[in-house]
Amino acid sequence: MIEPDWRAPARVRALVTTSDLGDMAGEAGRRALRALVPAEPQWLRQVHGKDVISVDGNPQRVGDGSTSREPGTVCAVMVADCMPVFFADDEASVVGVAHAGWRGLAAGVLEATIDAMRVSPEKLVAWLGPAIGPTVYEVGEDVRSAFPGQQSSFVVNRPGHWLLDLYAVARAKLALHGLRRVYGGGLCAYSDRQRFFSYRRDRTGARMAAVIWLTGDAEGRYKGVESPPP
Numbered sequence: 001m002i003e004p005d006w007r008a009p010a011r012v013r014a015l016v017t018t019s020d021l022g023d024m025a026g027e028a029g030r031r032a033l034r035a036l037v038p039a040e041p042q043w044l045r046q047v048h049g050k051d052v053i054s055v056d057g058n059p060q061r062v063g064d065g066s067t068s069r070e071p072g073t074v075c076a077v078m079v080a081d082c083m084p085v086f087f088a089d090d091e092a093s094v095v096g097v098a099h100a101g102w103r104g105l106a107a108g109v110l111e112a113t114i115d116a117m118r119v120s121p122e123k124l125v126a127w128l129g130p131a132i133g134p135t136v137y138e139v140g141e142d143v144r145s146a147f148p149g150q151q152s153s154f155v156v157n158r159p160g161h162w163l164l165d166l167y168a169v170a171r172a173k174l175a176l177h178g179l180r181r182v183y184g185g186g187l188c189a190y191s192d193r194q195r196f197f198s199y200r201r202d203r204t205g206a207r208m209a210a211v212i213w214l215t216g217d218a219e220g221r222y223k224g225v226e227s228p229p230p
Helices: 027-034 102-107 109-117 166-176
Strands: 012-016 052-054 065-068 075-079 083-089 095-100 124-128 154-158 161-164 182-184 208-214
Touching (some): 012 083, 012 095, 027 208, 052 109, 083 166, 083 208, 095 102, 102 109, 102 166, 109 166, 124 166, 166 182
Parallel strands (some): 124 182
Antiparallel strands (some): 012 208, 065 095, 083 095, 083 124, 154 161
16 A cells, blocks of 8 residues: 655545555455545545535535545545545645546546635645556547647657646646645556556556545554655
8 A cells, every 4th residue: 555645634544555455446455445444435436527525424426536524534536547636634624535537637626626625725735646657648639639728748759649747737737726735646557567557558447546534633644554755
């Protein structure tokens, strides 16, 4: 597992699973994860859109982001090339997570998550989790045209095809929405075959999970959790 390296309050806990823990789309992987978190994760039916829901007492589960203000409630998304993005505020009053592939980024899922947290963006921190990296993520004109004003995040790879830097797009969008304390963005799911699932590389339904929650106290972090390299 990986724990974000970010300046979030001690009451904020967050993890991204690796392939060692298992496939989070399957029951065995979810059982292994459940042993590490305080409650059953609030799984979403993800649709590559921008809907963000509060999972505090809300039966709605269709969307690509969630927030919680209740200690012990575990927000969760599944990923395998798309980028998980964690959010927390300085007072540890709310946490959130977004599932941000290119469609979600273009639709505004990061901005929608910030708005759903109902906290000034200046009081938020974010962490960009493992996603398909900028040296391997080739896209076509349809994707490039979905990001007007973001052309610096694309590099020509061959005629009609570009390499897309999802991390650069996310940082720019967060900054434009007023959130400037952004960490992470250095882990490529596609290139790191040993730790991460990748749909584009493997063409399977295997997924990692990104989970975040508030504790009821200010105790230290879980043992046995790997911190990513700087």
